[in-house]
Amino acid sequence: MKFIDEYRDADRAQECARAIARSVTRPWTIMEVCGGQTHAIVKFGIDELLPRDITLVHGPGCPVCVTPLELIDKAIAIASKPGVIFCSFGDMLRVPGSHTDLLSVKASGGDVRMVYSPMDSVRLAREHRDRQVVFFAVGFETTAPANAMAAFQARREQLTNFSLLVSHALVPPAISTVLGAPHNRVQAFLAAGHVCAVMGYHQYEPLAREYRVPIVVTGFEPIDILQGIRRCVLQLEAGEAKVENQYARAVKREGNLPAQHMVREVFQVIDRKWRGIGVIPRSGFGLSPAYAEFDAERRFGVADYHADEPSECLSGLVLQGVRKPVDCPAFGTRCTPEHPLGATMVSNEGACAAYYRYRRQQEPHRSL
Amino acid sequence: MTSDVTAACPLPIGQYTHVLMAHGGGGRLMQQLIDQVFISAFSNPRLDERHDGAILDAQGRRFAFTTDSYVVRPLFFPGGDIGTLAVNGTVNDLAMCGARPRWLSAGFILEEGLPIETLERIVASMRQAAATAGVEIVTGDTKVVEKGKGDSLFVNTAGLGTIDHSMPIGPRHARIGDAILLNGDLGRHGMAIQSVRDGLEFEGPIESDCAPLADIVMGLIEAGIAVHCLRDLTRGGLAAGLNEIAATARIQIDIDESAVPVSEPVRGACEILGFDPLYVANEGRMIAFVPESDADRALAIMRALPVGDGACRIGSVLSDSPGLVTLKSRIGARRILDLLSGEQLPRIC
Numbered sequence: 001m002k003f004i005d006e007y008r009d010a011d012r013a014q015e016c017a018r019a020i021a022r023s024v025t026r027p028w029t030i031m032e033v034c035g036g037q038t039h040a041i042v043k044f045g046i047d048e049l050l051p052r053d054i055t056l057v058h059g060p061g062c063p064v065c066v067t068p069l070e071l072i073d074k075a076i077a078i079a080s081k082p083g084v085i086f087c088s089f090g091d092m093l094r095v096p097g098s099h100t101d102l103l104s105v106k107a108s109g110g111d112v113r114m115v116y117s118p119m120d121s122v123r124l125a126r127e128h129r130d131r132q133v134v135f136f137a138v139g140f141e142t143t144a145p146a147n148a149m150a151a152f153q154a155r156r157e158q159l160t161n162f163s164l165l166v167s168h169a170l171v172p173p174a175i176s177t178v179l180g181a182p183h184n185r186v187q188a189f190l191a192a193g194h195v196c197a198v199m200g201y202h203q204y205e206p207l208a209r210e211y212r213v214p215i216v217v218t219g220f221e222p223i224d225i226l227q228g229i230r231r232c233v234l235q236l237e238a239g240e241a242k243v244e245n246q247y248a249r250a251v252k253r254e255g256n257l258p259a260q261h262m263v264r265e266v267f268q269v270i271d272r273k274w275r276g277i278g279v280i281p282r283s284g285f286g287l288s289p290a291y292a293e294f295d296a297e298r299r300f301g302v303a304d305y306h307a308d309e310p311s312e313c314l315s316g317l318v319l320q321g322v323r324k325p326v327d328c329p330a331f332g333t334r335c336t337p338e339h340p341l342g343a344t345m346v347s348n349e350g351a352c353a354a355y356y357r358y359r360r361q362q363e364p365h366r367s368l
Numbered sequence: 369m370t371s372d373v374t375a376a377c378p379l380p381i382g383q384y385t386h387v388l389m390a391h392g393g394g395g396r397l398m399q400q401l402i403d404q405v406f407i408s409a410f411s412n413p414r415l416d417e418r419h420d421g422a423i424l425d426a427q428g429r430r431f432a433f434t435t436d437s438y439v440v441r442p443l444f445f446p447g448g449d450i451g452t453l454a455v456n457g458t459v460n461d462l463a464m465c466g467a468r469p470r471w472l473s474a475g476f477i478l479e480e481g482l483p484i485e486t487l488e489r490i491v492a493s494m495r496q497a498a499a500t501a502g503v504e505i506v507t508g509d510t511k512v513v514e515k516g517k518g519d520s521l522f523v524n525t526a527g528l529g530t531i532d533h534s535m536p537i538g539p540r541h542a543r544i545g546d547a548i549l550l551n552g553d554l555g556r557h558g559m560a561i562q563s564v565r566d567g568l569e570f571e572g573p574i575e576s577d578c579a580p581l582a583d584i585v586m587g588l589i590e591a592g593i594a595v596h597c598l599r600d601l602t603r604g605g606l607a608a609g610l611n612e613i614a615a616t617a618r619i620q621i622d623i624d625e626s627a628v629p630v631s632e633p634v635r636g637a638c639e640i641l642g643f644d645p646l647y648v649a650n651e652g653r654m655i656a657f658v659p660e661s662d663a664d665r666a667l668a669i670m671r672a673l674p675v676g677d678g679a680c681r682i683g684s685v686l687s688d689s690p691g692l693v694t695l696k697s698r699i700g701a702r703r704i705l706d707l708l709s710g711e712q713l714p715r716i717c
Contacts, residue, residue, distance in 0.1 A: 001635055010626070013699035045701020090713030094390075107386045114713070116566060116641075222699045338396060358703040 003249075007221030008044070016226040017049035023233050027053045029185050030232050031178065031321045033171055034140075034192035035062030035349030036220050042354040044222045054229065057185075057321030058354075060174045060277065061192055063139045064091050064347030065319060067167045068273040070307040072097035075165055078134055078300045079105045079112050085128060087121035088136040090114045095346050098307050118150035118164075125154065125162035134296045137164045142194045144168050144285055145259035148266035151287065151294050163296035168285035169272060171195050172203045177280050178320050179211045186321055188232035190218040190225065193247035198263075200255025204243045212241040219247040266291050275343050276316035315342030318351050325355040332356055393711035394604025394649070399612075418616055419538045420461040420600065423531065430531035432467035434458060437524040443490065446560045447576030450523055451493030453651060456580050457602070458527040459501045463582040464598040464654065466537035466589060467529030469501060474525050475509040479518035490521065501580035503527070533589055539616035542597040546685040547663035548621065549656045551584060551670050552577065552678030553629040554606055558648035559637045568640075574633045579652030579675045587669045588656065595666075597657035604708070605647045606682075609655060610693045611707045618690040623683030623705065626698050643712045646705065657685065 006012075032038055038058040041047055047056050060066055076097045079086035086102070093102045093114065106112035111131075115121055118135050125133035137147040147164065154162040171192060178186055191204055196217045204215045214235035218228030228246045235241065245251055263285070272284025287295050297303040313330060317323040325331050325344070335341035337353055344350035390397045407415065414422040421434030438454045455472065462469040474494065478487065498505055556577040563574055581600060588595050597617070599609040606628065614621045630638075630645045638645050652675060658666045663681060670676030686694075695705040 001632055001639075004635070004639065008698045010698060010700045043703065044697045044699050045703050046699070048701040049699065093713065103388045103390065104384065104386065107388050116568065338400070357706045 007223040020230045021051040024053045028236050029055045030188045031057045031059045031186040032190040033059035033061040039349050042358045058351035060319040062349040065343040065350045066274045068275045070305045071167045074302040074305050079110045085111045085133045087113050087115045118147050122150050125159045137166045141199045144263045148262045151266045163294050163299050165296040170283050173280050173283035188214040190228045193219040196251045198259050208241050208243050215243045217245045217247050276319050313342040315344040325352040394608050395708035420464040432462045432465035432529040434461040435526035445564050448578040451490035452497045454523040454525045455497035458525040460581045460600040462527045462529035463585040467531045469503045469529045471506045471528045472525050473507045477522040478512045479520050480515040482520050539613045542617040542657045544687045546657040548683045550682045551676040553631045555634040555645035555648035557651040559634050577652035581654050584676050593662045593666045601650045601653045607646045614693050615691050620686040620689045621693045622686050624696045627682045
């Protein structure tokens with residue numbers, strides 16, 4: 001299959017890993033920001049091919065993991081209301097709120113539907129004018145254009161029974177947060193290729209300059225990730241700190257301008273709480289004033305929900321790359337995908353779930 | 369903000385108090401339901417074998433007995449319908465016990481308002497599938513429920529098969545050193561259903577692999593292959609089948625991902641949805657555990673049959689870590705192949 005097979009070729013992967021090993025002269029710590037990359041690294045065993053001097057740490061780029069607890073509670077409250085059709089991408093349905101999850105709401109009679117595109121929920125609103133249709137608009141910059149398009153289309157069609165529960169996060173402020181933390185040890189980043197396909201990578205250039213870190217825009221297949229790591233290593237060894245684009249087959253420096261235009265039309269940048277981390281200034285999208293009528297939080301009166309997250313698990317430290325999942329005493333014992341203590345164990349792309357699924361017998365990793 | 373970062377985490381959800389769809393997904397939640405509700409209530413030596421059917425002794429003869437219910441939506445899908453599924457699914461469960469499938473029952477739960485013509489089409493499919501598999505439908509039952517109390521049509525079939533050999537076949541009999549053989553490419557049934565259920569259009573049609581597997585099993589047994597364990601790869605796919613066998617037999621199973629065939633359309637559809645074909649359901653795929661010395665001969669027998677013409681060897685049984693399934697990834701690294709918690713859910717991005 002084109003664009004897949006050539007990026008999963010065993011010989012090329014081994015060659016790329018050997019090239020990395022030849023380039024390394026001392027230990028380096030590299031963070032992949034995106035949960036999709038974390039998943040690929042663990043699923044394909046990419047880190048096992050790397051020399052011991054390279055440590056990969058897993059960043060805060062799993063949209064399910066960083067969605068704050070109170071937002072899940074809001075989703076559950078809205079989905080439980082009579083007359084509501086609550087639409088979500090599949091992987092949000094299992095995420096626990098304070099007391100329950102959306103799958104349980106569905107089992108108790110709530111009309112919770114899994115959709116593949118936000119436009120499916122717009123169609124539902126069109127077909128069910130007597131019902132309130134709510135779309136759970138979750139994700140990073142990647143999903144923002146399609147979610148914005150749903151709001152844009154609903155406004156154009158005057159679908160007054162449609163609204164969005166928005167939880168959009170932005171990658172560059174999260175990178176700043178990781179780099180600015182006093183315990184930070186991350187020396188280079190793999191930036192998420194699909195986020196950059198939408199937003200471009202010029203936003204990362206000031207970060208690379210300010211913090212003196214290499215940032216390599218990287219795809220999601222094993223060879224992509226190995227090439228991204230190699231470029232990071234070459235920069236680190238040479239004392240360079242610039243933005244490079246490994247994923248040139250999908251990413252341009254300026255990104256996708258029509259998509260960005262749609263995002264600016266519907267959303268504005270806001271302060272946002274990240275599950276397990278806390279509030280990061282100007283790190284999310286909310287609906288702009290022109291689209292306020294499509295805000296489900298206002299429509300259903302759930303805007304002032306607040307939930308305290310008990311400080312039992314290490315997910316905040318895992319999301320910032322300070323701890324590995326296997327460093328947590330609860331990992332694989334008191335915390336499993338069936339009984340998650342934290343969001344990183346719930347989502348398929350969460351670092352803890354990926355470790356549980358693919359390598360739970362591994363010995364605890366040396367801590368950073 | 370960086371200095372006041374807290375390591376915080378949500379509350380756990382304990383035991384679910386109601387049934388979720390994931391309890392039927394073939395993953396770990398379903399295993400828990402079976403263990404905690406059914407096995408704990410009904411436990412007996414035949415049930416505790418955890419085979420696709422029960423193996424019964426009666427007056428010196430051995431029989432296999434099994435049952436399965438079919439709730440698939442939509443009723444008709446590319447490559448089959450609920451009727452072909454209801455016959456082949458039960459036929460295959462009998463075959464996996466090493467039995468020759470002989471007799472089936474058919475129970476129908478019909479929802480008020482179901483078009484008779486729809487029912488007739490499904491029954492005609494069942495007649496055809498039974499003839500192909502060489503079984504007779506010898507008893508049945510019909511119930512009608514009020515509109516809204518059923519989803520147009522559910523079918524249950526039970527099956528009885530005869531075991532004309534003395535080989536013990538089952539998960540407990542898988543042995544260290546066994547070769548693991550698969551009869552063809554994975555994931556076609558699950559992705560065929562997914563594509564029609566959700567209105568997803570993929571390049572090239574994906575047809576269900578729904579087919580009877582008894583010919584393969586009878587072929588292996590009649591050729592004197594020392595078959596240790598058989599498993600059809602329905603819900604939860606190859607990963608669930610291997611994990612159940614590894615846990616029951618206390619063995620380590622190791623497979624080579626690049627040896628597992630998946631067709632281009634299925635791979636493409638799985639890539640789009642973020643699914644792993646190793647977890648996708650099949651209705652005409654099985655694995656056989658046979659001694660290394662019989663592996664080549666068994667493969668030749670499988671490949672001589674239409675339903676086994678894509679047969680291949682995907683792995684073997686090791687001893688190091690009992691209960692574990694490991695996989696050599698496409699790029700040559702090794703990892704666990706685990707059970708999923710519930711169903712695979714399409715991901716956000």
